[in-house]
Amino acid sequence: MWICYAFMVYGLLPAFAIFHPHQEAFLYWSNWVQLWSLPLILVGTNILGREAEKRSKLDHEKLAKSYDEQQQTYNQILTLLKKQEEMMCDMLNQDGELKAQDMVLAEQTEMLKVVTSSAA
Numbered sequence: 001m002w003i004c005y006a007f008m009v010y011g012l013l014p015a016f017a018i019f020h021p022h023q024e025a026f027l028y029w030s031n032w033v034q035l036w037s038l039p040l041i042l043v044g045t046n047i048l049g050r051e052a053e054k055r056s057k058l059d060h061e062k063l064a065k066s067y068d069e070q071q072q073t074y075n076q077i078l079t080l081l082k083k084q085e086e087m088m089c090d091m092l093n094q095d096g097e098l099k100a101q102d103m104v105l106a107e108q109t110e111m112l113k114v115v116t117s118s119a120a
Contacts, residue, residue: 007033
């Protein structure tokens with residue numbers, strides 16, 4: 001970061017009247033600094049790009065793994081819900097059968113009452 005401040009001060013020096021006679025020298029050296037620092041900036045950008053790419057790959061792998069786990073959990077929940085639905089349907093069928101048996105028992109009880117009351 002200190003180099004940025006140094007270059008900023010260096011870039012502002014020609015603005016002062018004292019340095020007007022040396023303006024060409026400042027221009028030469030500022031061009032030289034730019035040409036010298038350009039490859040460093042490019043190399044730094046490439047290195048940072050590689051690191052970002054590695055992080056991106058790692059994030060992608062983690063997200064893919066998380067997605068697979070969520071998909072498995074979702075499938076397990078669906079399986080459990082289907083089993084629960086089957087159990088509920090079976091219970092409803094049993095309830096219907098029990099109601100039918102209750103009706104038959106009620107009819108038989110009435111018939112027994114009629115038979116026992118007529119025999120008495």
